[in-house]
Every structure is written in C-alpha cells, then in structure tokens.
Amino acid sequence: MIKLNYSQATLDEYFARLTKEVTSKNSGIEINILDLDNEGKIKRYYKKSILGRLKTASEINNKKSKEIVKFYKYLIEFDINSKSYLNLKTLLVGTPSELKKAVKFILKNFNTIKFKSVSNNKKLDDNERILEIFNYENIRKYHGVFLLKQLNIKVCPYCGANNILIIERENNKLKALCQFDHFLSQSEYPYLSASIHNLVPSCSSCNHTKLDNPRKIVNPYENSLHDSFIFKVDTKSELDFILSGYKKDNLLEIQMTPKINNDTSQEGIITNHDAVFGTKSLYQHHTDIVAELYWKAHVYSKKYRTELKTLTNNLEKKHTLKLGKYIDELQHLNLTDKEIKRFIIGNYIEEKDFLKRPLSKLTHDIAKELGLLD
DSSP states (O other): OOOOOOOHHHHHHHHHHHHOOOOOTTSSOOSSOOOOOTTSOOOTTTSSOHHHHHHHHTTOOOGGGHHHHHHHHHHTOOBTTTTBOHHHHHHHHOOHHHHHHHHHHHHHHSTTSOOSOOOOSSSOOHHHHHHHHHOHHHHHHHHHHHHHHHHTOOBOTTTSSSBOEEEEOGGGOEEEESEEEESSOTTTOGGGTTOGGGEEEEOHHHHHHHTTOOSOOOOTTTOOGGGTEEEEEOHHHHHHHHHTTSOOGGGOOEEEEESSTTOHHHHHHHHHHHHHHOHHHHHGGGHHHHHHHHHHHHHSOHHHHHHHHHHHHOHHHHHHHHTGGGHHHHTTOOOOHHHHHHHHHTSOOSGGGGGGSTTHHHHHHHHHHTTTTO
C-alpha cells in the first residue's frame, strides 16, 4: 500500500541479466536459461536472452511476419551515443511514465500488429509471438527472488494483509512465495511482460482477483495508496463496541475514508480498489486486532508510555530484584519513542515500513485515531 522503488543499481543489473546471452546450462550462470526439452537438448531459439531472441526473430524473412519483424528491429536499434539498446531498455527498466509514452508510440507506429490476444488455438497470434520473445515464465523462475529481495518487502502491496516471502528450500535454493501481477496485462501489452515496473509482486489472492479487471487502480510503482485513504472505525459501531464492555469486536465496522474530506478523486481510488480487491471485506476479518488497540489505548496512557521509556533506559538501576542474570542484555535496549510505540501497538508505525509486516497500515491508522501515536 506504499510506493515501490528499485535502486538504479537494481535496474542496471536487471537489464544486464535480461540482455546477456547464455548458451549452456553448464555455464554456472542461472539466468536466461530455459528448461531442457524432452530430448534433453536446449532449444536453440530459447537458449538466448530477450535480446538474443529479438535478434533471431528479426531475421525472419516472409511477408506474414513483415510488420512484427519491423517491431523487433525497432526494439533492438542500437544507440551509438549511449552505447545501449535504448528502446528495449525503456521497455525493460523504464519508469511507469516512460512506459506509458512507449506504449503510446508503439500503438501509433505499429498499429497493424494485433497485440491483443485473439485466443486462436490453431496458430500463434502476434500476442503469443511477442510473449515468447519476452518469456515471462523465465523472468519469474530465474529473477523472482532477485526482484523481491531488491524491494525488501514481505507484504503484498495491493492488500497490505498477506505475506509474500522468500524461503530457503532444498540445496539452499531460494524461492519467492509470491506471484508477479502484470499491472498492464500480457493479453494486451505482451511487450511489457518482462518490464520491471509492470511486474508487481503480490499475493495469489490479489493477483487472481485483479487479472484483467478494467477498473483503474493505483500503480504501486507510481503512487502510494496510503496517501489516498485512512482506515477508521464507524462511529456508531464504535459506540456499540464500547457499550459491550469492549468485548464484542464483531460489532466494529472498519471503513476506508479519504484523507481529504469530500475529495472525489480519492473516493474514486477507494471505490475502485475495494471493487477489485475486496479490501473492506478483507479487513473486516481483523476487528479483533482493532479491539486490542482500544484496550491498549486504555492501558498505555501517554504518562505510562513515558514511564515505560524511562524503565527501558534505566534497567541497570532496577534489575537487582527482578531481572537477575538477564540485565546485561536488557540494559542496552534504550528504546526510542518510535520503538516504544511500535512495541505497544505490535506493528510498524512508519509508512516506509508498512510492507514489512501484514496489517501495518490498519494498526497505524487506528492507533493514531486512538492517540497511541501522540
């Protein structure tokens, strides 16, 4: 639910990975190599990088492929000044705004190519031919862990509720437990199927729910959804919860409200996001966590929080009777104000950390409303 960013070093490495040609599975390099075919041989056409496949495909000489070959040649035009394939580089690592410009140019200048899939089982259509060139399956298989590592996130940026993690499997191999959503779909924009800023790491639920949904939602690489709304508890439901003695959390109704009152653009963002991902319904399952924040608001007054900080910063004086042998470790806590608040609400409190733990935005927004972050 916050904006995602890659460093320039990551963009440079990703482009290098996808344009480096590898011709053998015994090369010791795990990138840009596809599975062996049934006969145990590497398919010549697929053993190359995206750049290699584009070069091979651009040499096709027949009338039926004339237009699409022109498109391939456009992508591998080499810029002498920058010593780079700028058009291809834009598609692979360009910013979201650069991708929009590229899409506009491509649709205008290569309008005879049927980029949109027509689902013809008898023969490959233009969409499928281009998808073979960019080969997303290879991207996910060999670069998924790399991309997730570089973003340093553990939570789906669409819902903010489900984990996306990297785990270690047999033989010390790492696996990314996430899916990569194509923000602009492969079925319409096959040439963006390997674009780093078109690949949004997401949980399976959000990826399958979104699919090719036509509703306009926030691109995590462009804007932070956090800037558009806050989680709040409906006033009437809050009163019912209080009257229940703070016991019946199922009475609480969690709402998504614009940060700016009566802002129609923010209301539209909230409506679309909820329609696509069912965010309100999803978060309604976590009223127990919200109830606990109400309890904490009663227990941890501002005065108590100050005392708690004093306690953690002066453990050496207080340890004699209660802390015993553990004082050596505990006396070095020296928790800051932010760390005390994080300790109390049991989650991260700064926007930059929201995707490190599920429900961080929910707990942040509700805790702020209750004065726990003052």
